[in-house]
Amino acid sequence: MTEKFSEVLREENIEEWHKTINHRFSKELFDGTIADGVMAGYLVQDYRFQDGFIALLGAAIVSADDPQARLRFARFVGEVAGDEHTYFVKSFEAFHLSAADREAIPDTSATASFKKIFKEATDTRNYAAVLGVLLVTEWIYKDWAAQAPVPAERPQSFIYTEWIELHEYQGFLDIVKFLRSEMDRVGVADQAMARKYFKTTVDAEVDFFNSSYAAPIEGIER
Ligand SMILES: Cc1ncc(CO)c(N)n1
Numbered sequence: 001m002t003e004k005f006s007e008v009l010r011e012e013n014i015e016e017w018h019k020t021i022n023h024r025f026s027k028e029l030f031d032g033t034i035a036d037g038v039m040a041g042y043l044v045q046d047y048r049f050q051d052g053f054i055a056l057l058g059a060a061i062v063s064a065d066d067p068q069a070r071l072r073f074a075r076f077v078g079e080v081a082g083d084e085h086t087y088f089v090k091s092f093e094a095f096h097l098s099a100a101d102r103e104a105i106p107d108t109s110a111t112a113s114f115k116k117i118f119k120e121a122t123d124t125r126n127y128a129a130v131l132g133v134l135l136v137t138e139w140i141y142k143d144w145a146a147q148a149p150v151p152a153e154r155p156q157s158f159i160y161t162e163w164i165e166l167h168e169y170q171g172f173l174d175i176v177k178f179l180r181s182e183m184d185r186v187g188v189a190d191q192a193m194a195r196k197y198f199k200t201t202v203d204a205e206v207d208f209f210n211s212s213y214a215a216p217i218e219g220i221e222r
Pocket of ligand 1: 046049137138141205208
């Protein structure tokens with residue numbers, strides 16, 4: 001059987017893929033040893049990621065060539081703007097990080113890269129380009145979260161457990177499946193676009209975890 005295009009894309013980027021899904025970040029999240037300043041810094045940056053991500057989902061809704069796919073994206077954007085957003089708000093409260101505190105923290109270069117990728121992909125209005133980005137961000141998060149220990153062996157704090165749960169619930173696994181099948185369906189006809197955005201996004205994912213360690217927030221307490 002010929003390999004699916006989504007699998008080809010992942011294989012082409014397998015080294016960086018593995019660096020991301022086996023990163024120190026997820027290991028420390030699983031055993032509860034991640035420093036508070038690292039986790040808080042990561043969440044401050046990821047909250048900025050979320051905004052561009054929602055805009056990109058809007059681009060998926062605009063550019064999808066199929067009404068069923070459009071509906072699927074519309075449901076997913078509700079999830080991101082709902083439960084995931086609530087998680088960010090609760091976490092910032094737990095870390096005593098006000099909006100003003102957060103605003104004083106500059107974007108890391110990894111966050112700047114994501115903002116740029118999201119904006120560029122959004123502006124293409126090209127479904128394969130948009131899918132190239134979305135497929136990576138969701139699939140790579142599914143792959144690290146899939147390695148989490150069973151719930152009874154997870155750390156106590158909701159800050160760790162909910163971040164895992166948001167990337168392993170059935171609806172999330174379904175969205176990854178859906179994104180893969182969309183890429184398998186439309187990617188081959190637009191290979192250059194799909195490849196370019198897929199690769200750039202995988203590189204940005206490794207960078208994002210690395211930079212959380214390079215720029216932890218000082219003096220965090222919860
Ligand atoms: C950096 C990054 N990549 C992927 C996801 C999952 O959407 C996320 N929340 N943050």
